[in-house]
Amino acid sequence: MILAEINVHITPQEIELQRQTINSIKLSLSGEKRYAMVETFGCQQNVNDSQRIEGMLLQMGFTLTDEKDLADVIIFNTCAIRENAHAKVYGKLGALKHLKAKKPSLVIGICGCMVQQEQIAKRIKSKYRHVDLIFGTHALWKFPSLLNDALEHSQKVFDISGEGSIAEGLPVNYDGGARAFVSIMYGCNNFCSYCIVPYVRGRERSRSEADILSEIEYLSKNGVREVMLLGQNVNSYGKDRGETDAFAKLLLKVCEISGIERIRFMSSHPKDISPLLLHTMAAEEKICNQLHLPLQSGSNKVLSDMNRVYTREKYLEIIALAKKLMPDIALTTDIIVGFPTETEADFEDTLSLLREVKFDSIFSFIYSPREGTRAAQMPNVSTPEEIDKRFQKLLDVQNNISYERNLRHEGNIETVLVSGRSKTDPDMLTGRNYANKIVNFKGDDSLIGTFTDVKITKAQTWILYGEKL
Ligand code: SF4
Numbered sequence: 001m002i003l004a005e006i007n008v009h010i011t012p013q014e015i016e017l018q019r020q021t022i023n024s025i026k027l028s029l030s031g032e033k034r035y036a037m038v039e040t041f042g043c044q045q046n047v048n049d050s051q052r053i054e055g056m057l058l059q060m061g062f063t064l065t066d067e068k069d070l071a072d073v074i075i076f077n078t079c080a081i082r083e084n085a086h087a088k089v090y091g092k093l094g095a096l097k098h099l100k101a102k103k104p105s106l107v108i109g110i111c112g113c114m115v116q117q118e119q120i121a122k123r124i125k126s127k128y129r130h131v132d133l134i135f136g137t138h139a140l141w142k143f144p145s146l147l148n149d150a151l152e153h154s155q156k157v158f159d160i161s162g163e164g165s166i167a168e169g170l171p172v173n174y175d176g177g178a179r180a181f182v183s184i185m186y187g188c189n190n191f192c193s194y195c196i197v198p199y200v201r202g203r204e205r206s207r208s209e210a211d212i213l214s215e216i217e218y219l220s221k222n223g224v225r226e227v228m229l230l231g232q233n234v235n236s237y238g239k240d241r242g243e244t245d246a247f248a249k250l251l252l253k254v255c256e257i258s259g260i261e262r263i264r265f266m267s268s269h270p271k272d273i274s275p276l277l278l279h280t281m282a283a284e285e286k287i288c289n290q291l292h293l294p295l296q297s298g299s300n301k302v303l304s305d306m307n308r309v310y311t312r313e314k315y316l317e318i319i320a321l322a323k324k325l326m327p328d329i330a331l332t333t334d335i336i337v338g339f340p341t342e343t344e345a346d347f348e349d350t351l352s353l354l355r356e357v358k359f360d361s362i363f364s365f366i367y368s369p370r371e372g373t374r375a376a377q378m379p380n381v382s383t384p385e386e387i388d389k390r391f392q393k394l395l396d397v398q399n400n401i402s403y404e405r406n407l408r409h410e411g412n413i414e415t416v417l418v419s420g421r422s423k424t425d426p427d428m429l430t431g432r433n434y435a436n437k438i439v440n441f442k443g444d445d446s447l448i449g450t451f452t453d454v455k456i457t458k459a460q461t462w463i464l465y466g467e468k469l
Pocket of ligand 1: 044188189190191192195196198232236269
């Protein structure tokens with residue numbers, strides 16, 4: 001297992017070398033129409049990393065495609081959080097064997113958190129010999145050179161070198177919509193006992209404020225109206241440089257950028273969220289009154305076994321302050337069911353906390369052991385059947401709460417940032433309100449990318465419906 005101990009800033013010379021490689025690939029491809037496909041698994045951070053890979057591919061002259069039969073380069077950007085994410089990737093890699101046999105020039109690459117784990121990267125290297133390119137999260141910035149080695153020299157490329165790094169100045173493929181993700185920091189220092197992230201993404205390292213602000217200014221000039229600031233624990237932003245309250249200060253600076261009307265962020269760790277941050281959210285109109293605050297469990301015993309470093313009482317204190325300062329705040333959280341030491345009584349503590357807080361929605365998962373983490377060594381006190389039952393009960397309880405929370409929007413006039421046509425009902429436009437809830441309504445395409453006032457007429461558990469005013 002690789003753990004990044006050293007944070008390095010990639011030098012401008014190293015970035016320049018990658019830019020030159022991008023140009024030389026572009027030259028070598030000129031005149032030929034070549035396609036590339038990037039498939040992303042996992043979280044928003046991975047989506048943002050894939051946008052970087054796509055940005056580099058576009059600058060090399062590739063056309064992006066979703067059709068693997070058409071592709072000359074296929075990259076899977078993987079996730080390590082749960083076992084089923086691994087199984088999916090193995091299945092997809094296996095299915096490409098036959099495509100590679102038909103088209104030997106096809107370059108197949110796999111990157112991201114899954115292959116940052118040495119034992120997995122080695123397994124793929126030996127068992128999936130049709131894979132040309134394996135690179136970890138810390139080598140992402142070297143993608144042009146790595147791809148060049150695979151393309152030009154038909155080499156098998158393997159780079160999971162483990163130093164935490166920040167690389168600025170490489171292209172990013174923003175999708176052209178009015179919303180964009182902006183990573184403000186990478187890595188995590190928390191070592192929650194179930195989590196693989198600190199091992200595969202390294203220790204916390206914050207981008208400079210200047211780099212973040214100039215990226216957001218660029219986005220604003222190119223039509224972006226809403227930014228989601230990303231980090232494993234945004235409340236730690238700047239702490240690696242010895243700064244305090246740097247995240248709240250950064251938010252204030254982002255508020256000053258003209259054209260940016262909405263600011264969101266995720267994720268926050270309850271141990272690091274400060275009253276100052278909540279006061280800043282409440283005071284600044286551009287910062288949405290919406291907070292994703294991962295809880296994981298409502299039981300103090302389980303929280304301690306998870307190494308979460310807060311108690312249910314502390315969590316409820318934060319929520320009480322958030323609600324006091326922002327009575328309309330929309331709250332979401334993450335819950336793990338079936339942590340090895342979780343008993344029925346512990347699970348009831350989680351349910352009681354859900355009923356007390358009334359989250360707008362939750363992201364819930366059945367615990368999945370990750371090799372190399374502390375929790376993977378803990379014996380299970382519950383059977384899989386008991387855990388499945390708990391999971392179903394959790395969903396039933398939360399679905400009722402989510403519906404109840406959505407009902408409060410009925411009759412409101414809410415501003416929606418319209419993102420496009422609804423995938424499930426193309427007659428409807430779709431967008432998000434301040435609470436990040438999906439709102440569908442009828443309207444014409446000219447509204448896409450704009451803020452539009454919509455009267456909410458009907459609430460369902462996951463969607464709000466409305467009429468354009
Ligand atoms: S805070 Fe905990 S759960 Fe979140 S990324 Fe860090 S170690 Fe994983």
